[in-house]
Amino acid sequence: MSEFKYPRELRLLTGGDFQQVFDNVSLKVPDRHILILARPNGLDHPRLGFVISKKNVRHAVKRNRVRRIMRESFRLNQHNLPPVDILIMARKGIDELEKDELHRLAKKCWSRLRKKAKQAST
């Protein structure tokens, strides 16, 4: 596995997918700017979905920026992540972060997620 693509298999595609994560949250990674919910998906790869509400990030441009940077980080780190469905929920104030701050935030969250998943499986 040396590919760093982002095909549809790595995304949460339907409302049903999202609902399953909400209903069976087994991992939570809270942070000041984001909240990550996750649940094992039984596949051999992780999947990613976003919930960025208009209420928390008003401008579409900023919502897109946050999603794209988080997604890019996910793409590059996908092989370091456990096979779980990940739901990233944005909180207020995340749109004020700079690009490199977002990248750092993402990295930090991935490692915390990895640790928690390891604990849960043992």
Add this chain to the structure above:
RNA sequence: GGAGUUCGCCAGACAGUCGCCGCUUCACUUCGGUGGAGGGGAGGAAAGUCCGGGCUCUACAGGGCAGGGUGCCAGAUAACGUCUGGGCGGCGCGAGUCGACGGAAAGUGCAACAGAGAGUAUACCGCCUAAGUAUCUUCGGAUACCGGUAAGGGUGAAACGGUGCGGUAAGAGCGCACCGCGCGGGUGGCAACAUUCCGUGGCGAUGGUAAACCCCACUCAGAGCAAGACCAAAUAGGGUCCCAUUAGGCAUGGCCCAUGCUGGGACCGGGUAGGUCGCUGGAGGUGUAUGGUGACGUACAUCCUAGAUGAAUGGCUGUCUACGACAAAACCCGGCUUAUCGGUGAACUCCUCAC
């Protein structure tokens, strides 16, 4: 050179690399896709959702009421609350710019404070008068009431033409001249409207407010692409027909018994999850010619320029520079409004200097 007005244009660029979403094409394919190549991939406001239209479904013989919208005139347009030209009125030396700009001669209502009086306007001060009544009297007259007055003062955003002369007890369009205003006619203009034309009216005609009700004219069916159309899974569920009816089928099992579950088949329409279409070639852009003051129209040529759907258009690195604002499609167009870093082009106006 400085200050300004109007109309446009651009919205970081280039290279490398890792990705994402359509399209075209080639190869392979287990028909699900996979790989290669090529090409495309947010805006001037994509925004607010304030108007208008297309499109879709629902409703609809025709007419009326209610309610909403618009509101100087003419035109443009698919249509508009938009645009163009014109008129009128404000602002500006000017280029220009701004204006909910119909009706107060149908009715109802409203106007704080101040002020005597604010709509059939008004007598507080002042001015005038001395006939009448009364008081005083130096017997001349003085004063109060009554009466006249809208010139002057004062209040107010606003007090019902202005100036002058005459006139008068004092005054007053009471009369006259000029100016202003109204009405009728003429003239110019499609019209709004204008008028250095003619006539006429003393001007309490017709104060303001219609973003108060209202009147008048024109105009408006409702919902919206999550519209709507199609395909369509399930141990789901419905109908019709046929076949079975103590059989058959299914599951466990190598088979029988057994146990458990259950009628079977065909056809039909409805339809959830999900999927496909709608979905971008259009009231389209550009150029030339042509009609028009112009908005715009017509003809010909030429170009194809996002189409996602948990939702693509991005990340990283380097170079350049003053270094980037406001902000991202979600059916599509025409506008309006609001936000905005800077750069740049053209035309025009005013001032200053030089010649």
